[in-house]
Amino acid sequence: MRFLKRFWRTLRGRWGRTPADHAALPWPPVPGEPLSRYLLSKREFHRTRRTVNTSAFVPGQDGRKSVFRTLGLAEPDVWKLGQEKVVKPPHRLHARADVSVQVVYDAAVGLEADRPPSRHAELINWPDGESARLLAATQLADSAELHLNPSIYGQSTDW
Numbered sequence: 076m077r078f079l080k081r082f083w084r085t086l087r088g089r090w091g092r093t094p095a096d097h098a099a100l101p102w103p104p105v106p107g108e109p110l111s112r113y114l115l116s117k118r119e120f121h122r123t124r125r126t127v128n129t130s131a132f133v134p135g136q137d138g139r140k141s142v143f144r145t146l147g148l149a150e151p152d153v154w155k156l157g158q159e160k161v162v163k164p165p166h167r168l169h170a171r172a173d174v175s176v177q178v179v180y181d182a183a184v185g186l187e188a189d190r191p192p193s194r195h196a197e198l199i200n201w202p203d204g205e206s207a208r209l210l211a212a213t214q215l216a217d218s219a220e221l222h223l224n225p226s227i228y229g230q231s232t233d234w
Contacts, residue, residue, distance in 0.1 A: 100144055102188060106177035110142040110186075110196065112219070113157040114170040120221055122228070127172040127219040132198070132212035140198040144188075145173070154224065156194060169227060172219035182214040 101108075112131055114120055119131035134140045143160070145153045153171070162168045179186055185200030198215075201208045 100146060100188075100194070104144065104146075104176040104186060104196075106175065106180070108144065108146045108176045109173050110176060110179065111145045111153060111157065112140070112142050112172040112174070113161045113168055114172060115162065115166045115168060117169055120170050120172070122170075122223065125221050127216040127221050129209065129213045129216045131172050131219070132215040134198065134201050134208060134212070138199065138201055142174075142186075142196050142198060144194045144196055154226075160193075160195065167227065168224050170221055170223045172216070172221055174215055174219045178215060178218040182211040184211050184215070 104110075114127075114131055118128065120127050132140060141161075143156055145156065148156065154168070157168050157171060176186060179198060183202050184198050187197050187199045189195045189197050202211055
C-alpha cells in the first residue's frame with residue numbers, strides 16, 4: 076500500500092496541474108503571449124552578443140519544436156518550469172529564448188498545445204522545404220530575446 080501512495084504522489088507531482096498551469100491559459104493563444112524555448116546547449120546562443128542562434132529553433136525530424144507557454148509566470152517561475160520540465164541530468168539549462176506568439180505566426184509556423192507536461196506546446200506546420208524551414212527558424216531566432224540562466228551566469232544588468 077505504501078508503494079501505491081508513493082507512486083501516486085510521484086505521478087501527481089510530475090503530471091499534475093494546478094490552476095496556474097494549462098487550465099488558466101487561453102486557447103488559441105493571444106498574439107502577445109510569450110513562449111519560451113529552453114536552451115540546453117551553448118551552441119544555441121551567443122552569450123556575449125546576446126543573440127539566439129538559428130539552430131535553437133530548427134525543427135527536428137518530426138517537424139516539431141518544443142516551447143513552453145509562460146503567460147502569467149514571474150521570472151523565477153519561468154526558470155523553475157524549465158528546470159523541472161525540460162532538464163534531465165547530465166544536461167544544464169543554460170538559457171532561454173523568448174518569442175511572442177505573433178512572431179511564430181508571422182514566421183508562418185503553427186502552434187499546438189501539448190500535454191503533458193503542463194504549459195508545453197509545440198511549433199508545428201513548418202513551411203515546406205528545408206530552406207523555407209531554415210528561414211522561419213532564422214526569423215524566430217532573430218526576434219527572440221535571450222535570457223541567460225542567472226544560476227549559471229549570475230545576475231547581470233550590464234547588458
